[in-house]
Amino acid sequence: xxxxxxxxxxxxxxxxxxxxxGLNLSARDYAAPADTSNTRFRPSSLIAPLTxxxxxxxxxxxxxxxxxxxxxxxxxxxxxxxxxxxxxDVLQYLPLLASVGLSLHKDYxxxxxxxxxxxxxxxxxxxxxxxxxxxSVCETRPDGSADDSFPSGHTATAFAGAELIRMEYGGxxxxxxxxxxxxTAVLRVYNGEHxxxxxxxxxxxxxxxxxxxxxxxPLERRALGxxxxxxxxxxxxxxxxxxxxxxxxxx
Numbered sequence: 238x239x240x241x242x243x244x245x246x247x248x249x250x251x252x253x254x255x256x257x258x259g260l261n262l263s264a265r266d267y268a269a270p271a272d273t274s275n276t277r278f279r280p281s282s283l284i285a286p287l288t289x290x291x292x293x294x295x296x297x298x299x300x301x302x303x304x305x306x307x308x309x310x311x312x313x314x315x316x317x318x319x320x321x322x323x324x325x326d327v328l329q330y331l332p333l334l335a336s337v338g339l340s341l342h343k344d345y346x347x348x349x350x351x352x353x354x355x356x357x358x359x360x361x362x363x364x365x366x367x368x369x370x371x372x373s374v375c376e377t378r379p380d381g382s383a384d385d386s387f388p389s390g391h392t393a394t395a396f397a398g399a400e401l402i403r404m405e406y407g408g409x410x411x412x413x414x415x416x417x418x419x420x421t422a423v424l425r426v427y428n429g430e431h432x433x434x435x436x437x438x439x440x441x442x443x444x445x446x447x448x449x450x451x452x453x454x455p456l457e458r459r460a461l462g463x464x465x466x467x468x469x470x471x472x473x474x475x476x477x478x479x480x481x482x483x484x485x486x487x488x
Contacts, residue, residue, distance in 0.1 A: 275404045275451040282448055289441030293388060296434020297376065306432040310379045313427055325424035329391040332398025332414040333360060339406060352405065354457055358450035359397045366442055367393050380429040389431045389439030395421035396443030397450075404451060418443075 295301050337356050340349035367390045376387035395418035403411030422436035
């Protein structure tokens with residue numbers, strides 16, 4: 238059965254490559270969005286994310302832990318009881334995926350390549366920053382399961398996606414994305430996975446990563462403009478023709 242599936246997948250990939258006709262998937266061909274104002278750095282744009290992150294950092298102090306973190310956690314635990322949910326594990330990715338998925342809509346199809354780059358950059362920055370802080374601070378989670386509570390990675394992922402959507406689309410779409418991000422933060426506290434300051438810092442860092450992704454976009458456009466991807470077939474005496482992708486860099 239496994240062999241049949243593998244053969245089926247190989248045939249599918251071969252068919253896709255044949256249909257592509259050797260299409261050059263060069264990043265140089267993609268059109269930048271008409272509005273590039275988001276790519277310009279403004280000091281004022283740091284106020285909200287740094288404020289949230291700063292307040293979250295205060296939660297590492299004994300006073301905050303005694304007067305806010307522990308009372309909030311005890312109150313939430315009384316509401317939750319033995320019941321937990323895994324909705325937040327899925328919900329965290331919804332805004333980030335939506336930031337790319339919306340580009341498939343006829344009203345938002347311009348610059349879809351940019352949106353992929355933005356989402357990948359924001360997520361990459363968030364993973365590096367969040368994990369770097371987690372394993373430096375080593376804050377114990379409310380349920381005692383691990384020492385990587387601060388800051389909340391789920392919340393950072395959700396708010397990074399929400400901010401991408403707000404900056405790109407605005408309006409009710411941005412409000413809906415932020416609602417999903419806020420729900421993720423609340424559920425992380427509800428499930429006893431994080432203290433309230435963890436999600437505040439996670440939200441701030443997620444927003445900051447989204448903004449940084451826009452600021453880095455012009456540099457990434459220039460870099461990707463020198464890169465092309467070309468599908469081809471790699472031959473092997475045992476497995477035969479295998480679909481592959483060549484990376485071409487123009488200097």
